Amino acid sequence: MLLGCTFTLLAYQACSPGTIQRFIAVPTQLAAKRVIMWSTAGFIGMNTLAVLVGLILYARYHHCDPIATQKVKFSGQLLPMFVMELGAQIPGFSGLFIAGVFSAALSTMSAGLNTAAGTVYEDFVLRIHSQHSDSAGALIVKLIALVFGIASVLLVFFVSKLGGILQLALSLLGVTHGAILFLFTFGMFFPWGSTKGALSGAAASLAVMAFFVVRAQVAIAHRHIQFPGKSLSIDGCEGALNMTHLLISSHTGIGSQTWSDGSEPKIYQLSYLYYNLLGALVGFLVGIPVSIFTRAPLGDLDPRLIVPQLRWLLPLKHKKRPSKVFPMDDDVTASDSREMACVMSM
Numbered sequence: 001m002l003l004g005c006t007f008t009l010l011a012y013q014a015c016s017p018g019t020i021q022r023f024i025a026v027p028t029q030l031a032a033k034r035v036i037m038w039s040t041a042g043f044i045g046m047n048t049l050a051v052l053v054g055l056i057l058y059a060r061y062h063h064c065d066p067i068a069t070q071k072v073k074f075s076g077q078l079l080p081m082f083v084m085e086l087g088a089q090i091p092g093f094s095g096l097f098i099a100g101v102f103s104a105a106l107s108t109m110s111a112g113l114n115t116a117a118g119t120v121y122e123d124f125v126l127r128i129h130s131q132h133s134d135s136a137g138a139l140i141v142k143l144i145a146l147v148f149g150i151a152s153v154l155l156v157f158f159v160s161k162l163g164g165i166l167q168l169a170l171s172l173l174g175v176t177h178g179a180i181l182f183l184f185t186f187g188m189f190f191p192w193g194s195t196k197g198a199l200s201g202a203a204a205s206l207a208v209m210a211f212f213v214v215r216a217q218v219a220i221a222h223r224h225i226q227f228p229g230k231s232l233s234i235d236g237c238e239g240a241l242n243m244t245h246l247l248i249s250s251h252t253g254i255g256s257q258t259w260s261d262g263s264e265p266k267i268y269q270l271s272y273l274y275y276n277l278l279g280a281l282v283g284f285l286v287g288i289p290v291s292i293f294t295r296a297p298l299g300d301l302d303p304r305l306i307v308p309q310l311r312w313l314l315p316l317k318h319k320k321r322p323s324k325v326f327p328m329d330d331d332v333t334a335s336d337s338r339e340m341a342c343v344m345s346m
Contacts, residue, residue, distance in 0.1 A: 004273025008170065011177035011276045013040060015184045018115040057082055063236025076165065109152065117145040167227075171213050171272040178279015179205040185280065186287055188307050191298055191314065194291040201287025209279040216268040225269055226259045 013019060013036065022039070023032045057078050066072045072081055080097075087093025121141050132140075159165060179202040186193050186201065219225045258269045270278070299315050306314070 001273065004271055004277070007181065007277040007280070008174075008177075008273055008275075009043070011181040011280075012173075013043065015180045016115075016177070017119050018111060021115060021118060053079065058230065062230070062232055064234055064238075065232040068232065068234055069237060109149075113145045113148050113152070116148050117141045120144050167272050168217070171217060171275060174272060174275025174279060175206065175209045175213050178209050178276045179283060181276055182280040182283030182287065186283065187305060189310065190288070190291070191301060191306050191310060192291055192295045193287065194294045194296060196294045197287040197289075197291030200290045201283035201285075204286040205279045205283040208282045209275060212268075212278070213275065216270075219264045219268050224261050224264050228259055 019036070019039075022035050026032050026035060060082065061078065066078060066081060067075065072078060083097045084094055087097070118141060121137070121144060125140055125144075159168070182205055183198055183202055186198055216225070260266070260269055298313070301314060303311050303314055
């Protein structure tokens, strides 16, 4: 968890399009640092609460597994059932919980749709048709977000049949986030990296991880690989359960180990939390050798593209060049900065 989540969150919190959009929506580098600090604090807080809720659910139901007794069908239904049991005597408690879940889901979905729409508009629409008014551009972004929103709603009916949503989502993100993590790290920490090296490494990472993730998900879908989870039983259930002792055999966990029938190579038992790290490593294994043979002179490199700790490797004339990441820090007044921040944030 410590190693895998570190690289998973590094790709998500530092390199994702949504994070980059937040960085460029503020006027100064200090403001960008504050954005990521507050975002990280909130992320840690919410995930801590989620882990505690999971531990509470396991402590309550591990002696009488609701899935084994067919009280619920999926693990995602455990929390709503727990809330209904907990707040059965409190008027409005269940409704407040549902409202909170929907509010959190809609806010997260809204941010994701805005990020996707903005990325498509900047990278595709403006390159094809750049001559249009600001009002037309705003309308295009809204239409793109609408299309993505409709697609997301339709995908719910498909994804609901797949079981573990979190594992599937992080597995699919591992295909692209590993390549993104490689590109950012490669560009910031390797002065000798070339364009061909970056592109070839990213392409190799995408291809390898796409094959790896699809093959692993197929093995999981055919139950050649399973993740039983922690030990569960029905010994603590009240009343007679004559039939459920046959169901619990498929739900009795063996700790956090992965079960395999031996038909698949062990590499496919790798945790989905390592996919970002594996994708980045594949990129480096390809990108570095390619860059060795295609590298450009360091004198042509903009020092702002390299982290300050490695700029001593650049020629002397580049070390003395200003390297402000946010030129507005020195080039505009404070009032202009505030005005521009408001415009960019809108």
